[in-house]
Amino acid sequence: MSQGLLDAQNGKPRDDDHSPVTRRAFLKFSASVAAMAGGGLLLGFSVPAQSQGGQGDARKTVIGGDGVETPQNGVLAPNAFVQIDTAGKVTLIVPKVEMGQGVYTSIPMLIAEELEVPLDSVTIDHAPPNEKLFTDPLLGGQLTGGSTSIRYAWEPMRRAGATTRVLLINAAAQQWQVDPASCHAENGQVVHAESKRSIGYGQLADVAAKLPVPQNVTLKDPKDFKLIGTQAKRLDSPEKVDGSAMFGLDVRLPDMVYAAIVNCPVFGGTLASVDDTAAKKIPGVRQIMKIDNGVAVIGAHTWAAKRGAAALKITWNEGAGASVSTQTIVDDLVKASQREGAVARKEGDVNNAFSQAKTRVDAVYQQPFLAHATMEPINCTVHVKPDGCDIWVGTQVPTRARDAGAKVTGLPPEKIVVHNHLLGGGFGRRLEADMVTQAVKVGKQLNVPVKVTWTREEDIQHDMYRPYYYDRISAGLDANGKPIAWQHRIVGSSILARFAPPAVKNGVDPDAVEVAADLPYDLPNQLVDYVRQEPRDIPTAFWRGVGPTRGTWVVESFIDELAAQAKVDPVKYRRDLLGKSPRALNVLNVATQAAGYGGALPKGQGRGVSVMHAFGSYLSMVADVTVDQGEVKVNRVVCAVDCGMVVNPNTVEAQIQGGVIFAITATLYSEITLDRGRVQQSNFTDYRMLRINETPPIDVHIVKSGEAPGGIGEPGTAAVIPAIANAIYAATGKRLRQLPVGNQLMSA
Incomplete structure (x- = not known):
């Protein structure tokens, strides 16, 4: 893998005031200094909450119903939190969950940088459910998603560390009776150079706890960073290697029983009757219970529960959903696409521009339902x-998990304790709390702990799917092949209308139109609209960057179509349209240069390109493919990424690589299809994943930038899909407008 830190064309490092959220709007100090059990220093920093939460526990914290933390065993959990005990132990409570994206390293890096402690000396722990303290203003709640973790944390986490550092310096200066300006912090201690005295943070904790918390401390100039920007090793790797890491699936409790679920195979169907005679004869089966539209089998262990579930004879009331097929969904979308949509972007006079265009290009793009298929089953x-x-549980939404438990039990939220764990893959699936709801319904009928595990088949066939989208897109070109008119209609489910209704304004789901409504290209006349069409009882949810993932594929594939119509090289065509977006142009130049774009390729091989601006980051991908008798092999992927100031280059590279692999699977193979209301795929045998021998070299080039950090967890997935599709066109001359392209190519 090659990785470079390349100077951007557009500027020097900027100070922290250029964070995407202003300091005043984003960070509110409610710093409290208190002595813990055994003595120590506790600083809590809260950000403005859009809703009030208060309660819940990760592993070591008990939080009262008033939302105020109380110590337990010398541990207290605030937001953007620094805890130092008298032994010098530094504990950081990370306000985002770790699902492989590296936040358990990158967020501590932000705090440790300003706190002046070695990264390998800190202890990290989950944040408990508490929206009053942990709301991410970019998302409007306490959740992990949308590639916002570093964008959200960039200033507040650094400020938490800096404030703690200044407070400790003040404590040392008071003890020594010297000017605080004559002291500095380094390596977990305060140093007075003139007298050659030093004192550890732990020895200062009790003194510092009695001092006023400093306000408006100065953050480091980026040129003085010692940790941020370095290739730090993952803090969560050792426990994952030695097997001590705790995922939800690893939970073991005294007297615990195990449950397997059988849900109605038809969405919207209900349970009619169940014959459990054979199931009760399975050794280890303890109990069989009805829950809503399914049946739960309780066993002494998972295998007994699974065998018992397989032995059930169930009759279902399938309802109207039994008549739904993939074609039914598509027919609904086609019909809906004839309606005018809610306007997401309108510039210039599109109709007049089309009337003056020399050439008109029209296309329809379709993207299927997709399952999440996380490595750790639900x-x-x-x-x-x-x-x-x-x-x-392992959840991206701890407060929603808490609230789901409260709703089912009827208990007040402060009586629900959430123990969050590492996530074995999220991809948006664990933004939902349906697994909590169902598990609590089972648990209500028992007087012992119960672990509810979905089999892979139940997981895939009862997922909440990436929506099926249907896009109509048109462009009018002038005599030189340049687009002078652009019209794009997006038709599909509105996830936000269910997940966060206030986000949908004037009929526009901002996620569904993301990227499509904010292109980096210079297009003088644009009309982008959105038609909401829900897919007949099929539950839909976020899938590793839904809006940019679906939007980038359509836009970048269509830009390639326009280049072909104009008989202009696709890279040159893009360069000519990117004059107003220098960062996008720069990543395109870096990626194509690194990929050796322009060289001749053997017959059957092709090279495709894409450009994307989303999640606050700029990416360009170049993909090389070989097409042989309808089979596609991705030979190499080169990515240039400008994600602003980089906290940990290792994380950026790993996230791009993981996103690319995730996307190759979706591009070539993945789709969820329906017949008689049933999902036809059931496991990795028919919902295929990219195999290790099929994984190409992925070269990531990080552009050095002084801009505020952008997101990185999802952009790699979004940007590579059109690059592969465009490469297939370059290799075969076949323009494929429906995913997965592997299936389309075989049938073309």
Whole structure:
């Protein structure tokens, strides 16, 4: 893998005031200094909450119903939190969940940089559910998604570390009776150079706890960073290597039983009857219970529960959903695409521009339902008691998990304790709390803890899917082949209308139109609109960057079509349209140069390109493919990424690589299809994943930039899909407008 830090064309490092959210709007100090059990220093920093939460526990914290943390065993959990005990132990409570994206390293790096402590000396822990303290203003709640973690954390986490550092310096200066300006912090201690004295943070904790918390501290100039920007090793790797890492699936409790679920195979269907005679004869099966539209089998272990579930004879009331097929969904979308949509962007006079265009190009693009298929199957462990409920789960939305438990049990939120764990893959699936709801319904009928595990088949066939999208897109070209008119209609489900209704304004789902409504290209006349069309009881949800993923494929594939119509090289065509977006132009130049774009390729091989601006980052991908008798092999992917100031280059490279692999699978193979209301795919045998021998070299080139950080968890997935599709066109001359392209190519 090659990785470079390349100077951007557009500027020098900028100070922290250029964060995407202003300091005043983003960071509100509610710093409190208190002595813990055993003595110590505690600083809590809260950001403005759009909703009030208060309660919940990760692993070591008990939080009262008033949302105020109380110490337990010398540990207290605030937001953007620094805790130092008298032994010098530094604990950081990370306000985002770790699902492989590296936040358990990158967020501590931000704090440790300003706190002046070695990264390998800190202890990290999950944040508990508490929207009052942990709301991400970019998302409007306490959740991990949307590639916002570093964008959200960039200033507040650094400020938490800097404020703590200044407070400790003040404490040392008071103890030594010297000017604080004559002291500095380094390596977990305060140093007075003139007298050659030093004192560890732990020794200062009690003194610092009695001092006023400094306000408006100065953050480091980027040129003085020692840790930010370095290739730091992942803090969560050792426990994942030695097997001590705790995922939801690893939970073991005294007297725990195990449950397997059988849900109605038809969405919207209900349970009619169940014959459990054979299931009860399975050794280890303890109990069989009905829950809403399914049946739960309780066993002494997972295998007994799974065998018992397989032995059930169930009759379902399938309902109207039994008549739904993939073609039904497509027919609904085609019909809906004839309607005018809610306007997401309108510039110039599109109709007049089309009337003056020399050439008109029209296309329809389709993208299928997709499952998440996370490595760790969906699971949740609960213990429901008369006076409380404990939930052990890996979730991207701890407060929603808490609230789901409260709703089912009828208990107040402060009686629900969420123990969050590492996530074995999220991709948006664990932004939902349906697994918690179902597990608590099972747990209510038991008096012992129960772990509910979905089999891979239940997971894939009862997922909440990336929506099926249908796009109509047109462009009018002038005599030189340059677009002077652009019209794009997006038709599909609105995830935000369910997930966060206030985000949908004037009929526009901002996620569905993301990228499509904010292109980096200079297009003088544009009309982008959105038609909401829900897919008949099929539940839809986010899938590793839904809007940019779906939008980038359509836009970048269509730009390639326009280049072909104009008989202009696709890279030159893009360069001519990127004059107003220098960062986008720069990543295109870096990627194509690194990929050796322009050289001749053997017959059957092709090279495709894409450009994307999303999540605050700029990317360009170049993909090389070989097409042989309808089979596609991706030979190499080169990416240039400008994600602003980089916290950990290792994380950026890993996220791009992971996103590319995830996207190759979706581009070539993945789709969820329906017949008689049933999902036809069931496991990795028919919902195929990219195999290790099929994984290409992925070269990531990081452009050095002084801009505020952008997101990186999802852009790699979004940007590579059109690059592969465009490469297939270059190799075969066949323009494929429906994913997965592997299936389309075989049938073309």
